[in-house]
Amino acid sequence: GAVVSQHPSWVICKSGTSVKIECRSLDFQATTMFWYRQFPKQSLMLMATSNEGSKATYEQGVEKDKFLINHASLTLSTLTVTSAHPEDSSFYICSARKTGVNYGYTFGSGTRLTVV
Amino acid sequence: SQQGEEDPQALSIQEGENATMNCSYKTSINNLQWYRQNSGRGLVHLILIRSNEREKHSGRLRVTLDTSKKSSSLLITASRAADTASYFCATLIDAGKSTFGDGTTLTVKP
Numbered sequence: 001g002a003v004v005s006q007h008p009s010w011v012i013c014k015s016g017t018s019v020k021i022e023c024r025s026l027d028f029q030a031t032t033m034f035w036y037r038q039f040p041k042q043s044l045m046l047m048a049t050s051n052e053g054s055k056a057t058y059e060q061g062v063e064k065d066k067f068l069i070n071h072a073s074l075t076l077s078t079l080t081v082t083s084a085h086p087e088d089s090s091f092y093i094c095s096a097r098k099t100g101v102n103y104g105y106t107f108g109s110g111t112r113l114t115v116v
Numbered sequence: 117s118q119q120g121e122e123d124p125q126a127l128s129i130q131e132g133e134n135a136t137m138n139c140s141y142k143t144s145i146n147n148l149q150w151y152r153q154n155s156g157r158g159l160v161h162l163i164l165i166r167s168n169e170r171e172k173h174s175g176r177l178r179v180t181l182d183t184s185k186k187s188s189s190l191l192i193t194a195s196r197a198a199d200t201a202s203y204f205c206a207t208l209i210d211a212g213k214s215t216f217g218d219g220t221t222l223t224v225k226p
Binding site for chain 2: 006036044046095108110
């Protein structure tokens with residue numbers, strides 16, 4: 001199989017603090033992972049592409065200094081929301097694809113971030 | 117804007133009925149995927165159809181793809197209350213990125 005684990009599943013933080021979200025591929029290596037953001041009753045919007053050993057590629061309109069991405073190993077990518085504000089409250093989901101498998105991407109279970 | 121647009125946005129049916137959701141996209145694709153999302157949860161991959169395929173089946177799911185119309189449909193037959201969820205189509209664009217449609221929220225009443 002291809003399992004992606006995301007942690008935490010939910011987090012509440014105060015405005016101005018930073019929150020780190022982890023995305024792990026449990027049974028495969030992923031040189032590339034993707035981070036999405038989803039507002040209530042809306043679709044997923046791609047935020048950035050996380051590349052192992054190099055800088056992440058951010059989509060237009062996504063602040064790279066606010067959403068720090070680190071892909072330090074072949075099985076772990078982290079997204080840090082820095083100086084969080086209430087408008088950053090959202091559902092964040094990562095995905096990865098196991099090389100050579102053609103059944104699409106495997107998604108993590110998501111992280112519900114609430115900034116108060 | 118999103119690559120994919122889906123209709124209907126919301127669909128409510130009785131258990132046992134069939135549910136059909138449609139997805140349209142804008143650019144050329146290599147494949148199209150359908151995902152399911154239960155409320156507040158992650159996405160579950162349902163089925164992938166390649167650009168050279170026209171129809172694909174998986175259990176109670178049937179997916180069609182019309183590349184000339186840039187559209188796809190997902191049919192769930194003999195629906196169950198447990199099928200209640202949001203369904204998204206996604207197209208694979210460059211560098212492995214997936215672009216998602218707006219989604220269809222399906223409610224199956226027992």
